[in-house]
Amino acid sequence: MHLLEHHDLRAYYGDLIGEIAESHHWPAHRVAETFEHRPVNAPPFLAPANWRVDALKVAFLLRTADAAHIDSQRAPWFLFALRQPEGISQSHWLFQAKLGQPTRTERGELRLSSGSSFATNEQQAWWLAYETASMIDRELRAAESYMRDAARPTFAARAVEHIATPEAFATNVRTSGWEPVNVAPKIGNVAKVIANLGGAALYGDHPDVALRELIQNAADAVRALRALGGIDQHEGKIEVALSRDADSTWLHVTDTGIGMSRFVLTEVLLDFGNSLWSSDSLLSEIPGLASQEFNAVGRFGIGFYSVFMLGKRVKVTTRRYRRAADDASDQWLLEFDNGLGDRPTLRRPASSEELLRSGTKVSVMIDDRTLENVLFASGHDPFSDHPDLFYLDESDEDITEFARFTRVVASLCPTLDITVGARIDSTEVTVVKPNDWQTLESDELLLRLYPSTAAGVPLNCPLIDLREDSGLLVGRVGYVKGYFAHGITTHRGISSGSLSGFVGVTLAHNNSDLARNTSVPVASASAWKRCAKQWIDSTGHPDLEVLARIHPLIRDHDLPLYRLDGATLTKGQLTERLASYTELLVCGELDHDESSDDISADKFAEHLELRDGIVFIPIDTDELTESLGLAEINYVRRVESALKTAWRGFDRWKDEEAVIGEVNGIEIVREVMRYTRRAS
Structure with missing residues (x-):
């Protein structure tokens, strides 16, 4: 049955009726x-x-x-x-x-x-x-x-x-x-609000984050075109380039993705806080995309405005994969001459500015100081201020501008499934191949993840595959000694934060914060457990600090985490050793205390001599285990369990301060727990 029963009328006007209804x-x-x-x-x-x-x-x-x-x-x-x-x-x-x-x-x-x-x-x-x-x-x-x-x-x-x-x-x-x-609520000065919420006030003094946001937008555009069948799943490219002339330097991010219509370029892109991927306009602008289960990384609609952290002169040139029905041109160019201070200009690009295929090119004039900040960006690299954690094979001065540029670009999208190229003038190289992070040598991947470490091999650290029960690879991680051991998290290939407890990279869920600085790994607890076991088996006897970090992942393993009289012991070994003691002090693992230790941190680390008769235990739960929802291990209770087995009964006295060691004759005092053996 038809709402319009007359066949001839329906056949003649049907298309127009449907179009007007839509x-x-x-x-x-x-x-x-x-x-x-x-x-x-x-x-x-x-x-x-x-x-x-x-x-x-x-x-x-x-x-x-x-x-x-x-x-x-x-x-x-x-x-x-x-x-x-x-x-x-x-x-x-x-x-x-x-x-x-x-x-x-x-x-x-x-x-x-x-x-x-x-x-x-x-x-x-x-x-x-x-x-x-x-x-x-x-x-x-x-x-x-x-x-x-x-x-x-x-x-x-x-x-x-x-x-x-x-x-x-x-x-x-x-x-x-x-x-x-x-x-x-009213917004009187829109430009000021955008500048504050979409720039340095949100992302901090990190202009490289603006470059990351542009690469992320480019990746979304390429994946959207893939989802529509416009290109194969392995096709599409992003290029990050620097071009110079006598008066200026331009940074360009170009993709071969879906492109934008005039409406999206002028109405959606410039609508602060409105992302095309989550707006009602998506249904009319890109019919069929929603049905392809396409999930964009961008969702807040503010990332584009971070470009003004790089410079005030910005050009956005775009060519839609298929010209919109109401567009008068295949391509459009939106130009900002003075940042958000003046209204942008919309025009058709000159022949020299046109794109050869669908996609978008964002260009920004960048000054020398901002470019230097980008090239020396630390991003999520926590090792940048701690070169002692690395084995370097070349000096910082030996690194060319091109090498720095390529490393920064790769670090912003280390696990991307899209080809990424970097170019300065006519010199070009591919810095990321689709999903190549899965097969790179450990030192190559670590150098990509931690670019600000200068150069050479960043860490003499083999990486272990982090896999689910299904075999799905969700990370490559390793463990090193040092408080600043942080792994990089990525979402859909884009760097999305760091997480302490390991080095390497793990895939993560989408960020819940606007600045995209924190994200939670997708790997399950069982995947982390399997990886930790493999790490211990492959490294033999890792450092005690590393073992303490891994232990919550494999809490059923009795690892040598207890220090007593110069030896590192498992709980079983500790229980046997305690049988000959009648009194015991227990102290948390040691860190240098600037407020109470009258020595430098370096001397503390190199020359600390611990007293006998004191059990030193790890006390801190790592950020990684917290993010996985794993409970903290209570090592005090584990020591008390060992005491019950060894002594049958004991008394615990009020916590007190005691000398637990010395550095070059200077006593080190910490709070301890005192236990005495109870008479039979």
Whole structure:
């Protein structure tokens, strides 16, 4: 059965009907551009007929009539009582039930009025009525403007009466017991808010983060085109380039992705806080993408604005994979000459600026100081200030600008599934191949992850595959001694933070914070456990500090984590050794204390001699185990368990301070727990 039973009418007008119906959720400019030149003559079977269908007029007529259809006939009280709607539905029903029939004033305005007033407990319904009336006003004004521009007669109603302010609207839609004053949050200086929330105030003094955001946007664009079938799953490329002339240096990020229409470039990209991938515009702009289960990395709609951390002159050149129906050009160029201080310019690119294939090119003029900050970026590299953790094979001065540039680019997208190239003028190299992180040698991968360490082999550390039970590779990790051992986390290939407890890289969930500095690994606890076991088996006897970091992952293993009288012992070995003791002090693992130790940290680490008769235990839970939801291991209870077995009974005295060792004759004092053996 068909809503339009007449076959000939349905066959002749069906496409137009469907298109006009779909246009209800389009932006008004697209409606105008799509239907302005679409007059449809009467079908032959109705001849003779001298009339035609004006698609533009019909589209705007249905659009505005549907928007303005709010009155009590649509929301009768009897059905309200039967259905008892809640929440926003209740407010919608309530305000429509109070509204009377719309009328037109002599000034060509649509008058909306209510018979009864809105009480204090009906404020939300009143504000919803005002917001809906404002929406109707926008639709009427848009229809007026576009139909006049298209040389069409305009509608008799051109706006909504008394819509300028809530107070004015209350003239016809009255309130009782309260005043409709608009106290909603306002943004007076939009440019300042964008600069603060989309730049250094959010990301800190790290201009390399802006480059990361541009690479992330480029990756989303390439994956979107893959999802649509525009290119194969292994195709697509991102290029990060520097170009110089006599007066300036430009940084370019170019992708061969989906590109943007004029509307997306000017309306969505510049709408701060609105991401295309999560907006309603996605359905009309890229039909079919949502059904492909495409998941973008970007979701906050603020990453593009970080580009102004790099410079004020910015150009965005784009070529959509398929020209939008309402676009007058294949390509567009949006140009900012003075950052957010002035309005940008939209134009068609010159022949020398055009892209050869679909995609987007973001170019920013960058000064020497900012470029230097990018080239020496530490990003999420926690080793940058601690070269003692590395084995270097070349001096910092030996590294060329090109080498620095390529390393920084690779570090921002170390596990990407898209080819990434880096170029300075005519010198070009591929820095990331799709998913090559899975097969790189350990030293190559570590150098990619920690670029600010200068050069050479960053860590003499083999990496172990982090795999799920299914065999899925979700990371490559290793463990080293040092408080600053932090691994890099990535989401969909883009660097997304760091996490203490290991070195290497692990895939992670999408960031929950705007600055994208923290993310949680996707690997399960069983995958970490398996990896930790393999690490211990492959390294023999790792450092005690490393063992303490790994232990929560394999808590059922009795590792040598207890130090007593110069020996490192397992719990079983400790139990045997304690049988000959009658008193014992227990102290947490040692760190240098600047406030109480009258020596340097280096001397403390090199020359500390511990007293006998004291068990030293690890006490801190690592950030990694916390992120995995693993409970802290209570080593005090484990020592007390060993004491019960060795002594049968013991007394624990109040915690006290005691000398636990010395450095070059200087006593080191720490708080300890004292235990004495109880007589049989």
